[in-house]
Amino acid sequence: MQENILSKLPFGTKLFAIIVAGGSGSRMKSEIPKQFLPLNGKPILIHTVEKFLQIPEIQVIVVLPKSDISYWEDISQTNELIQSKKDSISITEGGASRFQSVKNGLSTIHSEGLVAVHDGVRPLINLEIIQNSFIVAHEKGTAVTSVWVKDSVRFVNNSSDSEALDRTKLKLVQTPQTFNVSLMKKAFEVQEQSFFTDCASVLEFAGESISLIDGAYENIKITTPEDMIVAEAFLRTKS
Ligand SMILES: Nc1ccn([C@@H]2O[C@H](COP(=O)(O)OP(=O)(O)OP(=O)(O)O)[C@@H](O)[C@H]2O)c(=O)n1
Numbered sequence: 001m002q003e004n005i006l007s008k009l010p011f012g013t014k015l016f017a018i019i020v021a022g023g024s025g026s027r028m029k030s031e032i033p034k035q036f037l038p039l040n041g042k043p044i045l046i047h048t049v050e051k052f053l054q055i056p057e058i059q060v061i062v063v064l065p066k067s068d069i070s071y072w073e074d075i076s077q078t079n080e081l082i083q084s085k086k087d088s089i090s091i092t093e094g095g096a097s098r099f100q101s102v103k104n105g106l107s108t109i110h111s112e113g114l115v116a117v118h119d120g121v122r123p124l125i126n127l128e129i130i131q132n133s134f135i136v137a138h139e140k141g142t143a144v145t146s147v148w149v150k151d152s153v154r155f156v157n158n159s160s161d162s163e164a165l166d167r168t169k170l171k172l173v174q175t176p177q178t179f180n181v182s183l184m185k186k187a188f189e190v191q192e193q194s195f196f197t198d199c200a201s202v203l204e205f206a207g208e209s210i211s212l213i214d215g216a217y218e219n220i221k222i223t224t225p226e227d228m229i230v231a232e233a234f235l236r237t238k239s
């Protein structure tokens with residue numbers, strides 16, 4: 001049986017997950033928002049929410065565009081796990097940017113604890129990474145999932161000038177990105193900046209140091225159509 005490493009947290013520590021699914025999926029160019037595309041017969045967002053519901057004591061906040069909330073309610077009605085954990089899930093309206101969507105989710109949290117922010121379109125996340133992110137966020141305040149770059153990388157100065165970067169110093173950032181709730185709330189009081197591509201950049205701007213934890217290469221963000229093929233292939237290896 002798998003060890004529940006979350007039992008190492010102080011008794012009563014409140015755990016939250018903000019699953020951001022408030023985007024429009026413009027790069028996917030699909031008819032329905034990409035978070036609802038079926039992956040092995042089940043909407044991407046349902047796969048993702050199910051992963052977080054594996055933690056018994058968690059409160060999950062799903063952030064969606066206003067126009068998609070009733071669609072989510074329809075599709076989640078037939079999901080046994082989600083129906084059995086209805087009291088552990090709430091829905092919040094998204095904002096114009098990822099930063100705003102996260103901020104809206106965060107504003108629904110009114111107690112101390114730890115909060116994991118995860119892209120609704122990263123359905124291949126696993127329980128071990130989620131649990132580890134909570135443990136490290138408890139110890140250090142921040143825990144940001146990442147993997148080492150595998151390819152060679154070049155920094156492009158302009159169309160005729162680029163230079164090699166040292167890939168042993170480069171990591172790709174994923175989600176979950178997990179934080180102490182009050183640290184995160186304080187950091188998100190700031191005015192939004194154009195370089196806020198994730199929560200780590202917001203916390204860093206607020207002067208916090210970012211602890212990196214190991215992610216997984218399979219924890220891809222479904223962004224463009226070929227990502228669906230990759231995600232389906234990964235899921236097949238698990239069934
Ligand atoms: N206003 C926004 C924008 C993005 N997201 C969420 O942030 C995650 C990562 O964003 P991305 O993959 O870029 O999603 P989209 O913004 O939907 O896609 P695109 O950039 O191609 O339009 C997604 O789960 C997305 O739904 C969000 O909650 N609110």
Ligand SMILES: C[C@](O)(CO)[C@H](O)COP(=O)(O)O
Binds near residue numbers: 174197199221
């Ligand atoms: C948060 C993120 O998934 C980390 O890699 C990424 O920054 C989201 O970026 P996007 O432009 O919103 O897809």
